[in-house]
Amino acid sequence: MDYPALLLLSEVYGTLKGGISTIYRRLATILKEREPNIPVFSAVLDATEEDKEDAKFDRVDLLLPKVESGDERTDPSLHWLTFDHRVKYPHLPSKVRSILGHTDGTGRAACRIKQDLCSEATVVLFIDDIPEDTEQYKGDEKAMGIGKKENSILEDAQKADVVFSIGDRIFDHFKSQFRAIPANKRPQHIKFLPRPSRMFEDANAEYSDAETMVVLIICRVTGAEKLKGLDLAIEALSIVAGKMRVKLRVRGVDKEDLQTTKAILDHCKSANLQITFLPYGTQKDICKGMLQSHLVLMPSRAEPFGLVGLEAIAAGVPVLVSDKSGLADVINKFAPRYHNCIVETDIAGDEKRNADHWARSIEKVLRHCEAEFETAANLKKELLSSRYWEESERQFIDVCTVGGLMTTVRKTPVNPKEAAQMKRVSTTAF
Known part of the structure; x- marks a missing residue:
């Protein structure tokens, strides 16, 4: 037939x-x-x-x-x-x-x-x-x-x-x-x-003690750095870097993005914060990068959904996501006990308050990272078992x-x- x-x-x-x-x-x-x-x-x-x-x-x-x-x-x-x-x-x-x-x-x-x-x-x-x-x-x-x-x-x-x-x-x-x-x-x-993709569901993130904590952001850089909150994340991490050793990896840079990356570095207020720009890569590259991180950030000022954050949850990595994302709605509806991974963003349009607020949330996760990996594993289990x-x-x-x-x-x-x-x-x- x-x-x-x-x-x-x-x-x-x-x-x-x-x-x-x-x-x-x-x-x-x-x-x-x-x-x-x-x-x-x-x-x-x-x-x-x-x-x-x-x-x-x-x-x-x-x-x-x-x-x-x-x-x-x-x-x-x-x-x-x-x-x-x-x-x-x-x-x-x-x-x-x-x-x-x-x-x-x-x-x-x-x-x-x-x-x-x-x-x-x-x-x-x-x-x-x-x-x-x-x-x-x-x-x-x-x-x-x-x-x-x-x-x-x-x-x-x-x-x-x-x-x-x-x-x-x-x-x-x-x-x-x-x-x-x-x-x-x-x-x-x-x-x-x-x-989320099966690749991320099949991944099992593990906590590993390290002197330097690795934070990962995945987003297109040119033309989207303000939308995705990359500037906000760098300012927040600059504050955190004054208290502990931390590095930021930004995955989503093309060959043509050199000028944009230089402009983004201007937001870094700390000589202690190491920033590495990486190409977007394949889904395998992204999954590998997540498993090598201690925290994944999605600090978007507007994010209609947020598939990257969902995939990080599916991989079992600690995440912090903007309350301005559709993913925040999914968490609140299907795994409401884990609402602490949702961070209020764009507080009255005050950029300094936003950066301070994100810095406090990031520092809290990184200082209690082993426990946060346990929480992330439980969030993964609860969200996926809902079969939403x-x-x-x-x-x-x-x-x-x-x-x-x-x-x-x-x-x-x-x-x-x-x-x-x-x-x-x-x-x-x-």
């Missing part, structure tokens, strides 16, 4: 950039586990040898762009997927059940491929950002474009059949925003809570598989049976 396929659209497959691509990989693997006969394809802009091996292991067909000999336009671009898919991706599957993309990324490519190649396919988009919250910390130019970016997400959503918002904060924000979309064009909107992600994954599988939900995601049901199915799907949404 020739089963229609699921087509994933992403810049990379799983390991290189983290974030939404790691969520895609998780969804691809559970789909293959539960519905092994459904072919799963992932069209990407680029892939490492490790990505290719991972896709093969996951039983996912990786589709790379075709580059003609002599064509000097070798820099991968989302335009290849959006406008040039007939030429760059001539091997796209002919029968597609669902196309998966994300807003402000591959969402428009998903809608365009449906329009050009497979009109019966269901377009499923993920939203992983709230521009109104995050763009103001990326400089004046980005802040001025908040409205345009929010409208772009709404335009993508209006063309989609189903939209999954990652976490409570994103879901609540766009539940309100989607009211501007006419009711008959509004997509099915479902909250999605991601599970199961309903989200079940809904995703329902949307993408044959079982009758192919018709329910249409914006207007065509008969009473479909109307009943539509009601069943809507009542399972969060």
